Amino acid sequence: xxxxDRVPLPAALAGALGERFxxxxxxxxxxxxxxxxxxxxxxxxxxxxxxxxxxxxxxxxVVRLCAEHQVPxxxxxxxxxxxxxxTPLRGGISLDLSEMNRIVAVHAEDFDxxxxxxxxxxxxxxxxxxxxxxxxxxxxxxxxxxxxASTRASGTNAVRYGTMKDAVLSLRVVTPDGRDIRxxxxxxxxxxxxxxxxxxxxxxxxxxxxxEVTLRLHPIPEAISAAVCGFATLRGAVDTVVQTIQxxxxxxxxxxxxxVQMRAVNRWSKxxxxxxxxxxxxxxxxxxxxxxxxxxxxxxxxxxxxxxFQWATTPEQRSRLWKARHEAYYAAVAxxxxxxxxxxxxxxxxxxxxxxxxxxxxxxxxxSIPATIVGHVGDGNFHxxxxxxxxxxxxxxxxxxxxxxxxxxxxxxxxxxxxxxxxGVGKMDCLEQELGEALELMRTLKRAFDPADxxxxxKIVRL
Amino acid sequence: xxxxDRVPLPAALAGALGERFxxxxxxxxxxxxxxxxxxxxxxxxxxxxxxxxxxxxxxxxVVRLCAEHQVPxxxxxxxxxxxxxxTPLRGGISLDLSEMNRIVAVHAEDFDxxxxxxxxxxxxxxxxxxxxxxxxxxxxxxxxxxxxASTRASGTNAVRYGTMKDAVLSLRVVTPDGRDIRxxxxxxxxxxxxxxxxxxxxxxxxxxxxxEVTLRLHPIPEAISAAVCGFATLRGAVDTVVQTIQxxxxxxxxxxxxxVQMRAVNRWSKxxxxxxxxxxxxxxxxxxxxxxxxxxxxxxxxxxxxxxFQWATTPEQRSRLWKARHEAYYAAVAxxxxxxxxxxxxxxxxxxxxxxxxxxxxxxxxxSIPATIVGHVGDGNFHxxxxxxxxxxxxxxxxxxxxxxxxxxxxxxxxxxxxxxxxGVGKMDCLEQELGEALELMRTLKRAFDPADxxxxxKIVRL
Numbered sequence: 001x002x003x004x005d006r007v008p009l010p011a012a013l014a015g016a017l018g019e020r021f022x023x024x025x026x027x028x029x030x031x032x033x034x035x036x037x038x039x040x041x042x043x044x045x046x047x048x049x050x051x052x053x054x055x056x057x058x059x060x061x062v063v064r065l066c067a068e069h070q071v072p073x074x075x076x077x078x079x080x081x082x083x084x085x086x087t088p089l090r091g092g093i094s095l096d097l098s099e100m101n102r103i104v105a106v107h108a109e110d111f112d113x114x115x116x117x118x119x120x121x122x123x124x125x126x127x128x129x130x131x132x133x134x135x136x137x138x139x140x141x142x143x144x145x146x147x148x149a150s151t152r153a154s155g156t157n158a159v160r161y162g163t164m165k166d167a168v169l170s171l172r173v174v175t176p177d178g179r180d181i182r183x184x185x186x187x188x189x190x191x192x193x194x195x196x197x198x199x200x201x202x203x204x205x206x207x208x209x210x211x212e213v214t215l216r217l218h219p220i221p222e223a224i225s226a227a228v229c230g231f232a233t234l235r236g237a238v239d240t241v242v243q244t245i246q247x248x249x250x251x252x253x254x255x256x257x258x259x260v261q262m263r264a265v266n267r268w269s270k271x272x273x274x275x276x277x278x279x280x281x282x283x284x285x286x287x288x289x290x291x292x293x294x295x296x297x298x299x300x301x302x303x304x305x306x307x308x309f310q311w312a313t314t315p316e317q318r319s320r321l322w323k324a325r326h327e328a329y330y331a332a333v334a335x336x337x338x339x340x341x342x343x344x345x346x347x348x349x350x351x352x353x354x355x356x357x358x359x360x361x362x363x364x365x366x367x368s369i370p371a372t373i374v375g376h377v378g379d380g381n382f383h384x385x386x387x388x389x390x391x392x393x394x395x396x397x398x399x400x401x402x403x404x405x406x407x408x409x410x411x412x413x414x415x416x417x418x419x420x421x422x423x424g425v426g427k428m429d430c431l432e433q434e435l436g437e438a439l440e441l442m443r444t445l446k447r448a449f450d451p452a453d454x455x456x457x458x459k460i461v462r463l
Numbered sequence: 464x465x466x467x468d469r470v471p472l473p474a475a476l477a478g479a480l481g482e483r484f485x486x487x488x489x490x491x492x493x494x495x496x497x498x499x500x501x502x503x504x505x506x507x508x509x510x511x512x513x514x515x516x517x518x519x520x521x522x523x524x525v526v527r528l529c530a531e532h533q534v535p536x537x538x539x540x541x542x543x544x545x546x547x548x549x550t551p552l553r554g555g556i557s558l559d560l561s562e563m564n565r566i567v568a569v570h571a572e573d574f575d576x577x578x579x580x581x582x583x584x585x586x587x588x589x590x591x592x593x594x595x596x597x598x599x600x601x602x603x604x605x606x607x608x609x610x611x612a613s614t615r616a617s618g619t620n621a622v623r624y625g626t627m628k629d630a631v632l633s634l635r636v637v638t639p640d641g642r643d644i645r646x647x648x649x650x651x652x653x654x655x656x657x658x659x660x661x662x663x664x665x666x667x668x669x670x671x672x673x674x675e676v677t678l679r680l681h682p683i684p685e686a687i688s689a690a691v692c693g694f695a696t697l698r699g700a701v702d703t704v705v706q707t708i709q710x711x712x713x714x715x716x717x718x719x720x721x722x723v724q725m726r727a728v729n730r731w732s733k734x735x736x737x738x739x740x741x742x743x744x745x746x747x748x749x750x751x752x753x754x755x756x757x758x759x760x761x762x763x764x765x766x767x768x769x770x771x772f773q774w775a776t777t778p779e780q781r782s783r784l785w786k787a788r789h790e791a792y793y794a795a796v797a798x799x800x801x802x803x804x805x806x807x808x809x810x811x812x813x814x815x816x817x818x819x820x821x822x823x824x825x826x827x828x829x830x831s832i833p834a835t836i837v838g839h840v841g842d843g844n845f846h847x848x849x850x851x852x853x854x855x856x857x858x859x860x861x862x863x864x865x866x867x868x869x870x871x872x873x874x875x876x877x878x879x880x881x882x883x884x885x886x887g888v889g890k891m892d893c894l895e896q897e898l899g900e901a902l903e904l905m906r907t908l909k910r911a912f913d914p915a916d917x918x919x920x921x922k923i924v925r926l
């Protein structure tokens with residue numbers, strides 16, 4: 001994307017936005033920067049203005065005004081995406097939905113709720129707790145629900161509870177031509193025509209702006225138990241997971257961290273776990289059933305060279321354990337003072353996971369930059385976090401090489417170039433390698449829904 | 464659809480198909496009739512020719528030839544759909560995939576398999592049994608996997624295992640312009656761009672022809688237990704289900720049958736269950752966990768006016784029980800000699816289910832035609848089966864009135880006009896009521912993917 005593609009904000013548009021939104025339309029450089037930079041290594045690129053929307057009607061107004069002036073719009077939530085998904089590549093308006101954070105309705109008896117797109121994951125779970133319900137999808141970051149829907153987020157609980165693809169029942173969406181539509185009703189399932197809901201989940205804001213999300217919820221389990229277990233070998237850790245799933249144990253979370261990541265976690269979170277390939281487990285169910293699951297998995301782990309389980313039994317211990325896991329990215333980046341992180345993710349069939357991680361680890365051991373491995377092993381999904389010195393461009397080149405090798409390896413195993421981070425600006429070439437001719441269907445979709453190419457342009461597919 | 468819309472098969476096309484497919488291209492009237500009629504009340508409409516394809520390459524050839532001659536194509540599997548989904552409204556070619564029935568690969572360690580579209584549900588489960596795996600989606604009919612994907616089928620197990628939306632990992636599809644594409648890789652999850660897989664699941668063959676399906680599988684549970692329980696009131700039966708789910712019991716199946724349907728089932732399957740509102744249950748898990756689930760649910764049922772559980776403990780008893788449930792449609796139709804069935808289905812949020820079924824039952828009790836109620840109560844999905852005398856057109860008018868009232872009732876409760884049968888030709892007006900302006904997005908999709916309107920034309924949306 002060359003700077004020449006960037007169109008300055010037309011004065012008439014700026015005037016109209018100022019009139020309608022007052023101080024909630026801004027070109028303050030500090031706020032532009034907040035909306036133009038990324039949580040990871042992707043280059044910042046400023047929008048020309050930011051609008052802080054407070055309602056779907058306001059989103060409609062912004063979309064219509066921008067369409068009239070042919071100015072791009074990039075929906076923005078918490079800004080925690082990792083592939084430059086919200087970077088306004090061609091400037092225009094960053095449409096901030098973070099103050100659309102009302103919980104519209106909770107239907108406890110139906111195990112669902114409707115929230116505005118700017119509601120954050122933790123806010124929602126705090127709201128639900130008293131009703132004995134929770135929303136399981138947990139990508140680590142305290143992302144907005146709209147952002148999570150847009151990137152098809154998943155995370156640590158996906159092995160049991162699925163991803164945003166499974167969690168979203170219905171969406172309210174503003175289309176590129178400014179229509180306010182609802183993709184589905186609140187029924188738990190439907191065979192009523194094309195799956196418009198799944199069309200917008202994972203579309204990264206390129207087909208429209210999600211303003212409300214209706215989500216499936218789950219009852220808080222009667223019992224929750226978590227543990228950590230180190231393994232003599234990577235293969236032993238992965239085999240433990242495969243056998244656990246084969247046995248039909250509905251494990252709620254099972255995460256893998258390699259020795260380098262465990263060193264980073266111990267240092268960052270002041271813990272003293274053995275610095276081995278390690279699994280973090282969580283079990284949900286009735287008291288008796290959790291006990292049974294734990295016995296089964298402990299026996300499987302022992303057969304595969306696992307050490308003793310270190311239990312986190314109180315809620316405080318459990319939250320310390322998962323906080324350490326969730327901060328793995330920051331822990332990895334902190335391995336080098338002043339470093340910047342480049343997190344990447346792939347997902348492969350679980351039978352190929354041990355081989356994929358082993359080959360990746362061998363690659364990383366001969367690399368000129370440090371990197372850690374951490375992943376949602378039950379899904380076959382893992383991350384590599386490259387830890388770069390931002391002042392050494394050659395390190396970025398090295399990360400590019402390693403990332404390309406990782407994606408090629410995952411694709412050769414019939415895997416995908418991203419299990420949960422999305423395509424954004426970082427993985428467009430990878431998507432082309434992954435899909436071949438099918439990519440043309442994605443182009444057809446984008447052209448049909450957004451013929452003027454104004455919705456988060458330059459992401460997912462090149463037109 | 465007036466007969467004038469029907470285009471006779473061009474001689475050049477018939478010649479080309481005859482040359483390529485020999486006896487597998489036919490215009491035999493008996494075979495045309497098999498492909499033009501429906502399992503339910505929808506009027507038959509003959510195709511102008513049938514092609515029996517044996518490979519994706521052959522499907523590509525048919526699609527390209529038909530595109531060249533502007534002749535419609537309707538993909539056909541087992542012909543068990545219920546809303547006229549495979550009726551060739553504008554004639555053309557019925558593309559029969561039932562002999563594309565190879566199981567391409569089973570990846571036991573990954574819990575997935577790839578099958579050709581014509582593989583049938585029971586054939587697949589027989590193939591998988593020795594490997595300790597099963598494919599859970601069970602719409603009752605022994606449908607083809609391609610057809611099940613195309614109608615987003617679900618059925619009795621969906622409350623635990625989800626629908627075809629959840630079961631399909633990836634599809635091989637021939638697009639309307641004759642490209643052979645794969646929608647995704649074999650990873651269990653992916654955030655790689657638009658969800659092409661979910662775009663074709665439920666599209667009823669209107670966007671392309673599904674030729675191969677990669678499915679998620681599940682380990683056969685260690686223990687399975689099934690039971691039947693009659694209730695004093697409808698409300699008691701529904702409350703039992705809601706409380707079971709609230710309690711977090713992962714029930715594998717829970718089906719409701721009303722008193723009329725129970726009478727039909729007893730008569731058809733030579734059983735002697737009490738003719739009350741009845742729940743059919745199935746529990747999956749380890750021996751201990753199934754025992755625990757059963758104790759929990761039996762206690763909940765007793766509190767809600769349920770009678771004793773009648774257990775089906777041996778595999779033979781269990782299969783007799785579910786055979787009776789699966790034949791509910793035929794049992795209902797057999798209530799009147801020479802009758803034809805009109806099965807309809809809606810799905811509502813579970814909190815509204817008791818109210819929706821009660822109001823529907825009140826409606827049926829004053830109707831001039833017999834009808835039964837049977838449903839997947841854990842999902843809020845239920846069917847009404849109208850039992851019509853085909854020689855009395857006024858009965859069809861009565862069924863139309865009752866069906867319209869049922870759909871309006873479900874929509875008023877934020878439900879959907881079909882939980883699992885699809886739109887076909889029968890529910891196009893209902894879909895419009897359900898979606899309003901969002902229907903325009905479906906038109907956009909259809910026009911973008913199939914601009915010549917040759918793929919199963921006249922279904923889902925009117926262009």
